[in-house]
Amino acid sequence: MPRKTPSPLDAPPLDRRIATGLHKLGLALKHQTWSQASADGLSPTQGQILAILAVDGALSASEVAARLGIGLPTISEAVTTLTDKRLVRRAPDQRHPRARLLRLTAAGSRLSARTRAWPEFLTHAVRSLSDAEQATLLTALMKMIRTLQEQGQIPISRMCATCTHFRPRVRSGATPHHCAFVDAPMGSQHLRLDCDDHEPAPEDQQRIAWARFASAV
Ligand code: SF4
Incomplete structure (x- = not known):
């Protein structure tokens, strides 16, 4: 029996192809991070710690571990190297007398400006999308x-x-959502993935808000 020639339209399911695309982006980000970290004389974890301290200010090692989703022993090891390099220093934590906070030194602050720019190559790629495509992508990423x-x-x-x-879908039009913190309307393009003013909502509120937000997009 003659073999059927595969059609290019017999592609894997859409969800698998999207996952493959995201995997390729992840590999590119990993490669870029390793090469830039090595050029700056750091490991990727050390660079991420400098970047997060620059953005969020002084944090405990546990807070850094939670923000980055990396185990505390790995963070502690990286912090020891950063303090040896005089890029980070430990300071008293007013909240807990026996705890210590991690702060950037002047040299750490200068280097953090570079490590914060490591994912910048992705921003250039995102700018190739239209405004509408960017807003749709942001919503999809949030989900x-x-x-x-x-x-x-x-x-x-x-x-x-x-x-x-967050008050999702409280009006029609281009800005259906509302941020009660700044009392301002929001469209999909305004949604934040890492907001300094974020305060976690109780679980019930999150569930209701999410159902309303997700059903409307
Ligand atoms: S995360 Fe920030 S922008 Fe979003 S609703 Fe909360 S305070 Fe407003």
């Missing part, structure tokens, strides 16, 4: 991140979908 958070596969993200100030 994927929430699913992965629920499965415990990535750290909790400070995004609108889990914030006590």
